[in-house]
Amino acid sequence: MKKNLFKTLLTLGLVFALASCDTDDDNQVDPVAQSEFKFIRILVNDEVSKEISLVDPVKLTVEKFEAQFPKSALYGTQAGRFGALVNGANNFVQLFDTGFEGHGDHVDVKGTPKFGALTFTGNKPTHFKSKGDEIITFNDGDGTLAIAREADFHTPGAKMTIINTGNIAHHGAMTKFDNGTYAVTEKDGSVAGTLPERVKIIDASGKTLFASTLQTKGIHGNATNGTVSLFGSSSGILVVEPSGKQRLIAHSADFGDAWFGSILEARGAGKFIGFTAARGAYLIDIVANTVTPILANADIMQAKVDYAGNNLVTLLHSGEVRIFDLRTNSVKNNGSVIPATAKDETQKPQLEATTRFIYITQPKSGELLRINADDLSRVEKIKVSATPYRLSVLGIESDESH
Template structure:
């Protein structure tokens, strides 16, 4: 009994010491302030085919070659793949980070590499991702190209084309949780390439709900899976998954200004126009509230976690807002002022821990800690960084 009691007490003491040590290590771990282990930053170049994959935690940079320079880059919702859209060259490519999210941990699947799948749609432009599905709108003929991540590495794989009977236009789309798609259409009532309407189709391209609201031009959209918002000169077009449509009016002082960009983060919508600034859009109450009422915004992005709005001004000041409360969390001047006439301006992306800003004239990415904006460093990439995307998973957990 005494011996058992002794070992029991000893085991308890050891466990307490270990737990205490773990807690102490957690509190003083120098790695805590670093970027998440499974986050990467994908950067394309304006003049060369160089594509840089940055591990911001270690500073390592892997350089690969895309098919063409000057690609727009995006992240799949799963975080595993970065998508390169070569609009002028009618090509979409997928890059595999090898980081597979399993909720409580991240698996590493091989080494970073190009996926096999491509798309050759006409003028691929607008990107969306829903779960593991990639969706591209082709401006050249108004079609959609879609693909599932499970097919990305199939040799010779091509994205599936959906024809919705559209005319060519500068369009957009999104996917609802019920599997239907909201897609723009052009009825010719307004001159130019912008569409005027939105309809809802199924995966075969068949119309399920017709447009009931005609606008004077649509650009920019976002969705939380239940409702989709489209920027429109006549107001913010709201399209429900059941086909119901309505307009939310812009603030009274907007004049002719309208939101050409709509962002979404964890169910919160933000409208942005360079003419007026960034505004929260309360869909339920048809209310539009300013976050940053400014004509000086150069970049406006929702961070990778979907919790913060990050705004970079031409003055070089960055401002970080809590999306849920619309409160300014931090602000600081982090780069030199940028002339509004500058052709290639710095580009911004962010995680919940760090900001990433391209430096087109020095071939660098500036990495800035959000909690302490004095903590910043540069990472050398290609000569003329063009676009960047955060990919991967905000996690340090391995299998």
Template sequence: MKKHLYYRSLLALGIAATISACHQHNDVNPDDDALEHKFIRVMVSDEKTTDLSYVNPRTGGVTFEKALFPKSALYTTASGRFGVLVHREDNYVQAFDSGFEQHSDHVDVKGTPKWAAIAGQGKLPTHFKSKGNEVIIFNDGDGTLDIAQESDFHSTDAKMKAINAGNVAHHGAMTKFDNGTYAITEKDGSVAGTLPERVKIVDASGKQIAASTVQTKGIHGNASDGKVALFGSASGVLVVEQTGTQRLIPHPAEFGAAWFGTILEGGNTFVGYTAAMGAYMIDVANNKITPIVVNKDIMQCKVDYAGNVLVVLLHSGEVQLYNIKTNQLIKSGTILPATDKAETQKPQIEATSKYLYVTQPKSGELVQIEVANFANSQKIKVSTTPYRLAIVGIESSEEH
């Protein structure tokens, strides 16, 4: 899980000019004001056009870039510097550079916002992960992985590198461990459809390091803290350690046929989500699953940008914020009109420590709502039919 640290500014201490040229020290802390952090941006893709809205939420300013294709899924690299556009149906992956790079206690600006040169052209690229300096894409069309290093994103004609793990095509997923190996799903054909049943561990060449030891009835959704990876499955939560050890954590008895199709991670805390039941904390060490919010009306369930808060948006328009470490409700309130469950394109939500951001597909707007005061909100005009959004940048206002 990416970590975006919230840096406090330092008081002026009369530091020599050679040092002060590299750091900004003010008596007023810019991170203490009510506005969004200076180095946060919001990217919004469009369902029907190639417009990519690049929003500065501190000023409300919007610039429009042109993606190669419409209806792209949006993600953020672990560093926060790049936004990644995954065009599944068009077999293409793009990256957009915010230019913001964390450097000690401040943020450096590396040029102007622009498209990176890197391109991914795997078959049906779908599942995204980012760890350290690396971006990883699972290609549903042939079961391969595509990887790339952020340091290569601006190299001329840069292409993502394929890793062939000997898989057949399936709707798969993967994680990367701290030791450099990958946990990757595989399909053995024991379950009908495109979902995989097993997970194996491979190295960067695709060579198997540890075989699957647990067969499930279908896998979807995963997360990792680098030491252990969790996969949602119809048989329970599949736990895969980087040593190759595997086991299942059983679902609560009241789940019946329900299971977690989404696994979220904040720090070393894991959250399982299923629309059929709600959101639950997964205690890997004690093989325990505990409810956070039991509700069948959840429209979106996300972890905020810093990985500290679980954001639950209901179809009713109510949002609930939970401390992901303590499983305690922080606050709740209605921020939107109700959304019909039958709507095919629903509002999408993301959050920083200061603000919630919600797309409005019918009005072409991005709603910005202050976490400290839900009544403080504004609408920012973006593209005509906003589809997905992602936050990029650093939660800081300290600059070079």
């Protein structure tokens, strides 16, 4: 009798245990899906002070550093380890090291976060690009390029190397092709103002390999996938190949005088996006030579490709976020995330995104918002500095350490 009672109690205990496990599984939230990647960091600088905030978006903690100047433009390097602070007003570039070194299937940690030793005092460094282990600036004050490689970022006294492009000063830009050559803008004076009209191909010594074959009425904004480069132009989208071949893709007929002042590359989706505040965000097909709308809307405040280059994230002045899958050109998610921002606001919220989260600065409250990309109602507020100015995603989308 006692044996039968013991068996009955044991069976009931197992049943309750299994039922409890089933209940827990049903209600359990996948911790990986709700957390940012372990080796992602968000760098935020300030408009007024020299304060730099390095945000750990997993722990929701902040480390503080001091930059040389406030109000710099922020960028990340292609490998993800370094951030660049470009301050054209003070002719200065400095680099910030997360310490995260990607090795494909895992990430190594190389020391603690800190500024690099290499700095640059160029003539109005403005446009920034990163290709492989190289960083490049276009210096508006004299039309030169400046380059440096990551191996020198912690070398005491190291400076960027100047490439004389043969240009006159202008508000220019450049891209680097996979073959090591550069597509660089040039000013021929046919259009008033500082915007360039042409693009030529040079080598690392500054020698012109292929002269411009197309003249535009003004160029601003560019991107490359390494095999072709696109430049925004009032005459159309200028497509430049390493061979020197150039062509224009026409804007949509309803654009009028509007044109893409920003060109974005979505490397994960293998696509290019053109953005103009006057018309919205459009997909640029360099094979079909067509421009088709992703979001035709004149209320877009920010439009950014996420860190992996698979999605386009737009933030409207109304406070609504819309996420588009660039592989299918369809809406993945949308919803209101912040209060409306006036179009004439001096300092507007700034947007960046990873695969899992959207990050938006709040200049008036001194906060950085971390918003779940799958559930826009899940918002975390992180105090950064008094007047956050710009932000950049750094690191590697990985949870695997050595």
